[in-house]
Amino acid sequence: MHAVSISGTGVFTPEQTISNAELVAAFNAYADRQNALHADEIERGEREPVPQSDEGFIVKASGIESRYVLDKKGTLDPEIMHPVLPERSDDELSVMAEMALKAATVALEKSGRTAADIDAVICAASNHERAYPAIAIEVQQALGINGFAFDMNIACSSATFGIQAAADMIRSGSARAILMVNPEICSAHLEWRDRDCHFIFGDVCTAVILERADLATAPGRFEIVSTRCLTQFSNNIRNNNGFLRRTREGHMQDRRDMLFRQEGRKVFKQVVPIVIDLILGHLADEDLKPGDLERLWLHQANKGMNDMIGARVLGRTPEKGEQPNILQDYANTSSAGSIIAFSKYSDDLEPGALGVICSFGAGYSAGSVIVRKAA
Structure with missing residues (x-):
């Protein structure tokens, strides 16, 4: 069995931004x-007004x-x-593949690798x-x-499930190096006309x-100590469209049930304990204690959720800097969030430092990756 390293990361960020003030005005x-x-x-009294x-x-x-x-x-x-x-023709590069190429180029440069070194x-x-055909094959x-x-x-x-899949293949010897990309066009499945969720998502690729x-x-690489994944079915976060909506005329299917929706309070109440138990159990399986960790790179969905998970895991x-948040600038970027945090806030750690990359969301699903800064 081969040990596995994360030798490079990359982030592609779109040029356009929307501030809260702009979003609220619209x-x-x-x-x-x-x-x-x-x-x-x-x-x-036959219809409820749309709240501000x-x-x-x-x-x-x-x-x-x-x-x-x-x-x-x-x-x-x-x-x-x-x-x-x-709309793009079938002969043109897809939007997701274009985003992935830009992030991948950065990651390859950081890792000191070229396409010839990658097996999957x-x-x-x-x-x-x-x-x-698969976006990955296009990339x-x-x-x-x-x-x-x-x-x-x-x-x-x-992303964390992708890391585990890649790490398992490398451990077993079926690949030497793998590129894992997370192009998230979250703006396309969000219901921007729903006050309870119109602010949640942004676009990015890691x-x-x-x-x-x-x-x-590569300098600054991290060794993967181990990985854990967990799933538990729930309808409390759901997206029935299941694919990117693209229109040429500027119209969309007028069905609320087909777009992103969630029961926010239920998700908070149910997911937080799942994530805490996953991280603590994962650490215990590796004979590690919360005090051994120097950083938590958590899924970037909700600051309150992250603050509670960080406090419960660390016991304080x-x-x-121990639990960096990036969602104030990026919003929720789905699977890419924890990787953005890891990419932006990991260079300062000393060799031997331990941390956990953890993401969680619909499914329910949660993934935990324990990493150690290489010497």
């Missing part, structure tokens, strides 16, 4: 239009202040309220823009990688290079 304009349009029904949103509500509910998106114009248009991405590609993400071809590729989807845990530890040479309030 949503409230939409709410005013809807309430005026249905004023008679509202007055007769505000910046304070968003920050208190999530800790989010801004988000990156692929299309700002359509998302903020009160008549559209979703991203409008131009995994595209692990919450929403894929098509059923097949493989675009980069000129030999070997094999496949897509996988475990919602917000896709990439991770995993390889045999005895072959890794995390000190500044």
Whole structure:
């Protein structure tokens, strides 16, 4: 069995951003239009008015202040309220593959590797823009990688599950090095017209290079101590569309049940204990204690959720830097969130430092990866 290292990471961030102030202005304009349009029904008590949103509500509910998106114009248009991405022909590179290439290029450079060194590609993400052919195979071809590729989807845990899948293949000897990418176009499955969730998601792509530890040479690499994955079925977070919505005319299917929805309070109450037990059990299995950890890179969904998990795992309030949050700038980027945090806040650790990359979400699903900074 081979030991496995994470030798490089990469993050692609779209150029466009939407602040809370911009988002609230667009949503409230939409709410005013809807309430005026249905004023008679509202007055007769046959229809509930669309409530107003505000910046304070968003920050208190999530800790989010801004988000990156692929299309700002359509998302903020009160008549559209979703991203409008131009249709691409089958001969053009897909949106997800384009994002993945940009993140992968950075990860390859950091790891000191080229496409010739990679044996496989995994595209692990919450929403894929098509059923097949696999986005991963498209990325493989675009980069000129030999070997094999496949897509996988475990919602917000896709990246950590992807790390485990890649690590297991490298441990067994079926691959020397694997590129794992997480192109998340979360803006396309979010219901921007729902006050309770219109602020949650953003777009981004992350990439991770995993390889045999005895072959890794990049400075700042991390050895994977072990991985754990857990799933438990729940309808409390659901997306029935299951794929990226793209329109040329700027119209979308007007069915609330087909887009992202969640029972937020239930998710918080049920998922937090699952994640805490997973991390603590994982540490115990490796004869490690919470005090041995120097960093927690958690899924970036909700600041309150992360703060509680960090405090329960460590047995105290995390000190500044021990549990870095990035969702104030990126919002929830599904599976990519914990990898963004890891990529941005890991270089400062000394050799031998231990940390946990953990993601969790719909499924329910949760993945835990214990890593140690290499000498």
